Amino acid sequence: MSAVIGGHLATLLGRDAFVVTGEIVPPVGASISSVTDHAVALVGSVDAVNLTDNPTATPHMSPVAAVAATAAAGIEPTLQLTVRDRNRLALTGDLLGAWALGARNLFCLSGDPIHVGDHPDAAVAADLDVNQVVGLAVRMREDGTTLSGVDIADPPRYLIGVADLPLGDPYDPTRLEGKLDAGADFVMTQIVYDVEALRAWADLMRGRGLFERASVVLGVMPLRSAKQARFMNEKLPGVSVPAAMIDALEAAGDDAAAAGLELAVSLVADPRRIGGIAGIHVMAMGHDEATRALVARSGLFPRPTA
Numbered sequence: 560m561s562a563v564i565g566g567h568l569a570t571l572l573g574r575d576a577f578v579v580t581g582e583i584v585p586p587v588g589a590s591i592s593s594v595t596d597h598a599v600a601l602v603g604s605v606d607a608v609n610l611t612d613n614p615t616a617t618p619h620m621s622p623v624a625a626v627a628a629t630a631a632a633g634i635e636p637t638l639q640l641t642v643r644d645r646n647r648l649a650l651t652g653d654l655l656g657a658w659a660l661g662a663r664n665l666f667c668l669s670g671d672p673i674h675v676g677d678h679p680d681a682a683v684a685a686d687l688d689v690n691q692v693v694g695l696a697v698r699m700r701e702d703g704t705t706l707s708g709v710d711i712a713d714p715p716r717y718l719i720g721v722a723d724l725p726l727g728d729p730y731d732p733t734r735l736e737g738k739l740d741a742g743a744d745f746v747m748t749q750i751v752y753d754v755e756a757l758r759a760w761a762d763l764m765r766g767r768g769l770f771e772r773a774s775v776v777l778g779v780m781p782l783r784s785a786k787q788a789r790f791m792n793e794k795l796p797g798v799s800v801p802a803a804m805i806d807a808l809e810a811a812g813d814d815a816a817a818a819g820l821e822l823a824v825s826l827v828a829d830p831r832r833i834g835g836i837a838g839i840h841v842m843a844m845g846h847d848e849a850t851r852a853l854v855a856r857s858g859l860f861p862r863p864t865a
Contacts, residue, residue, distance in 0.1 A: 566663030567635045568607040569718040572774045578838030581605040585620035591628045598632035600847035604854045612639040616676025623657045630661025638662040641670030646686035658715030665717040667692045690741040697742035720745045724797030725760040745774040749797040754829045770835030780842040781849045782819035785809040827857040
């Protein structure tokens with residue numbers, strides 16, 4: 560591509576390093592301290608951190624504010640933006656503002672449906688779809704203009720990411736291909752526990768040449784109980800926790816969190832042997848010690864510094 564993409568994550572992916580990213584959920588509150596605390600706890604264990612955007616369709620602190628705190632703590636921020644809550648004016652403004660505050664990566668999402676949150680009567684913006692937001696970020700990066708053609712002084716040069724549900728039923732690879740056609744650089748998947756199903760998905764990706772088009776980062780979440788595992792099976796689209804894993808968590812009793820961590824360590828080992836997987840994205844639900852332990856026990860610590 561013509562524009563030079565800045566950022567640590569882009570550099571690591573460009574040299575085929577196996578990357579590790581984390582996640583911080585901004586608070587339902589006006590103090591930035593919790594974001595800072597989580598970011599400080601993750602320094603040295605991850606290469607970049609996603610700042611979520613009104614997850615489960617409930618209002619949280621703006622991810623743009625969280626970008627500033629995360630960058631100040633010493634981790635490269637990844638801005639999550641949902642199309643659900645913004646029109647093209649707001650999307651453009653947040654893309655400019657987040658870059659100025661230190662975000663170097665962008666993760667574009669549709670957003671959870673409004674009805675699942677605590678404001679079911681809220682108006683849905685959805686002015687642009689995900690592919691169009693990817694196109695907007697590409698246009699800003701490559702052409703240095705807004706959608707209306709206005710020149711941008713010092714345009715942002717995001718590494719652009721999109722989501723995929725590799726174990727969705729049925730799985731439609733053309734949806735991901737459309738996002739890549741729009742200009743996405745990397746893919747973060749839904750949480751994966753079923754390694755055999757992942758291998759089948761990887762074979763499909765490889766056969767369609769998709770691994771050559773984008774870096775694929777695998778979603779990982781250490782489970783903390785059998786109850787949580789069953790909930791994820793029932794409620795999260797594209798997530799399948801094998802019965803043997805649920806049984807192991809049940810048998811562990813009060814030690815289920817430790818057992819879940821060990822299961823996650825074994826899960827990480829397999830994707831590292833699957834060609835085309837560029838890294839893991841750890842979603843630990845605020846349990847930073849679990850992220851640090853997973854990275855260390857998986858032989859992924861220390862992280863590269865340049």
